[in-house]
Amino acid sequence: MSLYCSISKMGCSGLVTTLAILLNFNILTIYGMCPQCPDKVHPQEAFCKADFVIKAVVDDLTNYGDNPLTPEVDPRDKYTIIVEKIYKGNVTLGCYEEVWTLRDTLPCGVGLIIGEKYLLSGTIEVGDLVLDPCGLHEPWEEVTSHMKIGINKRYEKNCQCEVGESNCQIDTGLIPAQKDCYCKYATCVDSSKAGCAPECKWKESKTFGACFDDSLNVSII
The missing domain is CATH 2.40.50.120 (OB fold (Dihydrolipoamide Acetyltransferase, E2P))
Known part of the structure; x- marks a missing residue:
């Protein structure tokens, strides 16, 4: 068929x-x-x-x-x-x-x-x-494992949290490779109690720090 x-x-x-x-x-x-x-x-x-x-x-x-x-x-x-x-x-x-x-x-x-x-x-x-x-x-x-978790459940669950607002901003002064670390290894999540107004913050994977540091080292070289 x-x-x-x-x-x-x-x-x-x-x-x-x-x-x-x-x-x-x-x-x-x-x-x-x-x-x-x-x-x-x-x-x-x-x-x-x-x-x-x-x-x-x-x-x-x-x-x-x-x-x-x-x-x-x-x-x-x-x-x-x-x-x-x-x-x-x-x-x-x-x-x-x-x-x-x-x-x-x-x-x-x-x-x-x-x-x-x-x-x-x-x-x-x-x-x-x-x-x-x-x-x-x-x-x-x-597509990183962090992104796969995001598209399967975490992104939709936290759509009330907008990237760029409040505590989920990405510094515009960062180099592109460092900004990309946020895309690959960080999600803006709601950490508030049930029924309360959203209180959003970055949830970073264990790989985020290494990605950020490696990006900085590459840019210096």
């Missing part, structure tokens, strides 16, 4: 979906409205804001928007993926799905490698998955 559960969307419904995706992408890129990500978004923030978070293997790639007769359409890619695990969102497990993104040569674009496994997040537009350029598109081999 084919795993290709829902990828065929031809006819009128397919046309409406395609137009909706085009409109969504064009809205993002007109007049410089594309979201910029100068700093890496913390995975907890990406998880809490996303419509879907999944682990998936990239199976195929289809390019669109390369027609010189329609230069107003930004180049975009449609990746066919096989969903291995769902952490959030209405996605079908074990089936082929389509995820859309602008070409990775553009500011809002995301590039994936065929055959690789990823942790992905984004929005659901008219039933279709659209990758968030500021969200999660991490190679699975780079």
